[in-house]
Amino acid sequence: MPTPSDNKSAIDIAYNPVQHDRTEHVEMDRHFIKEKFEKKIIRLPFVRLEDQLTDILIKAVCRRVFHDLLTKLDIGDVYAPT
Structure with a gap:
């Protein structure tokens, strides 16, 4: 990684x-x-390491970082019930 x-x-x-x-x-x-x-x-x-939004697109990140970055990008869980 x-x-x-x-x-x-x-x-x-x-x-x-x-x-x-x-x-x-x-x-x-x-x-x-x-x-x-x-x-x-x-x-x-x-830009601090924790705020590098591109990481979600180019790196394998842990679950917590993945969800934090989704939140920062204002992307919801596509699998969540509507």
Whole structure:
């Protein structure tokens, strides 16, 4: 299972132009985001591990985390009786 992480590496890449060369697979998105970031149109706040909503889509998470993330995404139990 992948190790859990926060978004610190994404923030570091945004602030450090040298690291941008290591992200070739997101080249177009990187230029778009970098431009918006430099113009202060967007900001990159720190997101704690517990608040990483994408984990539910890309990682195996325990039952508690799974249900917490469903709640944060405002997704109900599709199997619950209506």
